[in-house]
Amino acid sequence: MSTISLKIEFGGGLELLFANQRSYSLSIPAIVPTNNRTTPTPPPTPDQPQEPVETKPADVTYLIHHMRDHLLKEREELFIEDDTVRPGILVLINDVDWELEGEGEYVLKDGDEVVFISTLHGG
Amino acid sequence: MSCGNPQTEQDALMIRRKKFDQARTCVKCKTNSGSIVVRYAVYCKECFFPLVASKFRRSLEPTINPITDGPRRRGLKASGNLLLGLSGGLGSTVLLDLVNRTYFKEPSTENGIEKPRGGKDHPRNGSVWAKTAVCYVETCSAFSGVRDKTEEIRAVVDKYDRFDFIPLRIEDAFDNAWWENIGGPPTQQEFGVDVTNEDLFLSTFATGETDSPVSCLKNYIASLPTQTAVPSAVQTLTRLLLLHTAMMTASSHLLLGTSLTSLSISLISSISQGGGFVVREEAQEEWTPRMSVDSNTTERKAGTVRTVRPLRDIGMKECGIWAWWNGLHIVGRERFPGGRQSIGALTKDFIIGLERDYPSTVSTIARTCAKLAPKEGADSICLICERPAQYGIQDWKARISIRSFEDLSSASYRPSHFPERIIKTSPTTPNPPRSPSLTPLLCYACHTTLTSRSIRGTTTNSSMIRRQSVPLPVWVNSRFDIDEKSNGEIWARTQMKGDQMKASIAEFLLNG
Ligand SMILES: [Zn+2]
Ligand SMILES: [Zn+2]
Numbered sequence: 346m347s348t349i350s351l352k353i354e355f356g357g358g359l360e361l362l363f364a365n366q367r368s369y370s371l372s373i374p375a376i377v378p379t380n381n382r383t384t385p386t387p388p389p390t391p392d393q394p395q396e397p398v399e400t401k402p403a404d405v406t407y408l409i410h411h412m413r414d415h416l417l418k419e420r421e422e423l424f425i426e427d428d429t430v431r432p433g434i435l436v437l438i439n440d441v442d443w444e445l446e447g448e449g450e451y452v453l454k455d456g457d458e459v460v461f462i463s464t465l466h467g468g
Numbered sequence: 469m470s471c472g473n474p475q476t477e478q479d480a481l482m483i484r485r486k487k488f489d490q491a492r493t494c495v496k497c498k499t500n501s502g503s504i505v506v507r508y509a510v511y512c513k514e515c516f517f518p519l520v521a522s523k524f525r526r527s528l529e530p531t532i533n534p535i536t537d538g539p540r541r542r543g544l545k546a547s548g549n550l551l552l553g554l555s556g557g558l559g560s561t562v563l564l565d566l567v568n569r570t571y572f573k574e575p576s577t578e579n580g581i582e583k584p585r586g587g588k589d590h591p592r593n594g595s596v597w598a599k600t601a602v603c604y605v606e607t608c609s610a611f612s613g614v615r616d617k618t619e620e621i622r623a624v625v626d627k628y629d630r631f632d633f634i635p636l637r638i639e640d641a642f643d644n645a646w647w648e649n650i651g652g653p654p655t656q657q658e659f660g661v662d663v664t665n666e667d668l669f670l671s672t673f674a675t676g677e678t679d680s681p682v683s684c685l686k687n688y689i690a691s692l693p694t695q696t697a698v699p700s701a702v703q704t705l706t707r708l709l710l711l712h713t714a715m716m717t718a719s720s721h722l723l724l725g726t727s728l729t730s731l732s733i734s735l736i737s738s739i740s741q742g743g744g745f746v747v748r749e750e751a752q753e754e755w756t757p758r759m760s761v762d763s764n765t766t767e768r769k770a771g772t773v774r775t776v777r778p779l780r781d782i783g784m785k786e787c788g789i790w791a792w793w794n795g796l797h798i799v800g801r802e803r804f805p806g807g808r809q810s811i812g813a814l815t816k817d818f819i820i821g822l823e824r825d826y827p828s829t830v831s832t833i834a835r836t837c838a839k840l841a842p843k844e845g846a847d848s849i850c851l852i853c854e855r856p857a858q859y860g861i862q863d864w865k866a867r868i869s870i871r872s873f874e875d876l877s878s879a880s881y882r883p884s885h886f887p888e889r890i891i892k893t894s895p896t897t898p899n900p901p902r903s904p905s906l907t908p909l910l911c912y913a914c915h916t917t918l919t920s921r922s923i924r925g926t927t928t929n930s931s932m933i934r935r936q937s938v939p940l941p942v943w944v945n946s947r948f949d950i951d952e953k954s955n956g957e958i959w960a961r962t963q964m965k966g967d968q969m970k971a972s973i974a975e976f977l978l979n980g
Contacts, residue, residue: 356791357788432817432823432825433820435785437789440513444505445492445510462788464785465820
C-alpha cells in the first residue's frame with residue numbers, strides 16, 4: 346500500500362494538545378476509507394461478512410481524523426468538531442490558507458506541510 | 469432594493485457562500501498568487517503585512533494626540549507615557565509586536581527583532597511616548613489548577629529589551645501595600661459587603677480581622693452567585709489594576725490587544741450581563757483617576773488615561789497568521805476553569821463559529837455596537853468598575869424583577885419613591901440601625917455580577933457567614949470612612965464629591 350509523507354506543525358499554543366510537540370513528521374496511506382476511519386476494519390466474521398470499503402485519496406479531512414486518533418493527547422473537543430477542525434483553528438497548506446485550497450477536500454501530496462494555528466487564546 | 473453593504477447583506481440572509489471572491493490572485497497587487505483570505509478578499513503574503521499594520525495605525529493614531537481626530541501632520545506626540553496590557557494571549561502578543569515595529573524599530577531592521585541602539589531610554593527610541601511599559605496581571609490565584617505564567621510572559625517582554633515589565637497579581641486588588649505603593653490614600657478601615665442581600669449592606673471588619681490578599685480574593689470570587697459572574701469580576705479587577713498602573717506610570721494611553729473578534733465577544737457578552745449602558749466604553753474609554761498622584765513619584769500629575777484597542781478592526785484570523793508568519797511565541801491564556809457554561813464562554817463559541825461560517829457578521833456586530841448610545845446620560849461613576857453608571861438602578865430592578873419574599877420584606881421599610889442612597893440610618897426605622905448600602909453606588913452590571921442568581925440556584929460552596937462579609941477591592945475600600953463622632957457610622961469619603969460624581973450623589977453627601 347502506498348503512503349504519503351507529511352510534515353505537521355502547530356502554532357498559537359495548539360501544540361499543548363499534542364504532547365507539547367511543535368512539529369511531527371508522519372506517513373498516511375495514499376488511499377483511505379471515505380468514512381475517514383483510521384484503524385483497520387475488523388476481519389469479517391461468518392455473520393458479519395466484510396462490506397466493500399469505499400475509498401478516496403487521502404485528504405485533509407482524513408488527516409484531521411488521523412491526528413485525532415493517533416496524535417492527540419487530550420481534550421479532542423478543543424481540536425475537532427463536526428468532522429473538521431474546531432472554529433478558531435486556522436489551517437495553512439504549504440503556507441497558504443486552506444480556504445484557498447478547498448479546505449478539508451484538499452488532496453494531500455507527498456511532502457506537503459500542514460500547519461494548524463489556534464486563535465482561541467484570546468486577547 | 470437595498471442600499472446596504474452587499475457583503476453584509478449577504479451574511480444577513482445567512483446564505484453560505486464561497487470563502488473568497490473571484491480568482492486566487494491578490495486583490496491588492498493583482499500580481500501574486502493569494503496566501504490568505506480575509507473576509508472574502510484574497511491577499512498575498514507581501515500585501516498582508518502592510519494591510520494589518522495600516523489597520524492598526526488607523527485605529528490607534530487618531531487617539532494619540534491629546535485632541536482626538538485633530539490634525540496630525542505636525543506629528544504624533546502623546547501627553548504621557550504608554551502602558552501595554554499583555555495577557556499572553558494572541559491579540560496582546562501581536563499588539564506588542566506591532567507597537568514595537570511601528571514606533572520603536574529603526575528602519576534598517578525591517579525583519580526580525582533587533583535591539584535598539586542606545587538602549588530603551590535613548591530619546592530616539594521614544595518619540596511618540598517618552599516611556600513604554602508592559603503590564604501583566606497574573607490571575608492564577610483566582611482559580612485552582614491554573615499555572616503561574618509570569619516568568620514566561622517576562623521572557624516575551626525581555627526579548628524586546630526596551631519595555632519596562634510590570635508584573636501584577638490579581639490579588640493586588642485586595643492588597644493595601646499595592647494600593648499605597650501606587651499612591652492611594654492609606655486605608656483606615658476595611659469594609660465587607662453582604663452579598664446575600666440585594667442592597668449590599670456594608671459592614672466594617674475589626675482591626676486585624678482581614679485576611680491576606682489571596683484569601684480576600686478567594687472569598688470575593690467564592691461569593692459570586694453564578695459561573696458567569698466569575699470571569700466578569702476577574703475582568704473588572706484586571707481592568708482596574710491596569711488603569712491604576714497606567715496612572716502610576718504617568719501613562720496617557722493604555723493599549724489592549726482586543727481584536728475585532730474578541731471585541732464582538734465582549735460586546736455581546738457585556739450586553740447580556742447588563743452592561744449595555746457602557747457598550748461604547750467596551751470599545752474605547754477615558755478614565756480619570758480619583759486620586760492625585762504624589763508628585764515625587766511621577767513627573768506628571770494624574771491625568772486621564774485613554775484606553776485604546778488598536779486591533780479592533782483586525783480579526784483573530786489575521787492575528788493568528790501575523791503571529792505565525794512573524795514567529796511570535798504565544799504563551800497562551802487559559803479558559804477559565806469551570807466557566808464553559810458562563811455567558812462569556814458561550815458567547816465566545818458562538819461568535820467564533822459565526823466568524824468562520826459568515827465572516828462579515830462579526831465586524832457588523834462591532835460596527836453596530838459603536839453606533840449605540842445610551843438614552844439617558846451617566847450621572848455617576850460606579851465604585852467597583854469606575855465606569856459611568858446610571859442613577860436609580862435599584863428602583864428599576866425592583867420594578868422588573870421577580871422578588872422573593874425575603875427581598876420584599878427588606879425593601880418594604882422605605883417608600884419606593886425614596887430610593888435608598890448611602891444613608892445614615894433613619895431615626896424612624898423600626899429595625900436595629902442599618903448599615904449603608906453599596907447598591908446605589910454601583911452600575912447595573914456590577915450589581916448584577918454580585919447579586920444575580922442563576923435559575924439553577926445559588927452557590928453552595930461558600931458559607932453564609934463568609935457571604936455576609938465579603939471583602940471589597942482596595943479602590944472601593946478607600947472611598948469610605950468611619951465617622952468617629954456618630955458611633956462609627958460609615959460615610960463615603962468627601963473625595964467622592966469629585967467632579968465625576970454628579971449632582972445626585974454629591975448633593976446628598978453634602979446635606980447628609
Ligand atoms: Zn499582493
Ligand atoms: Zn460597575
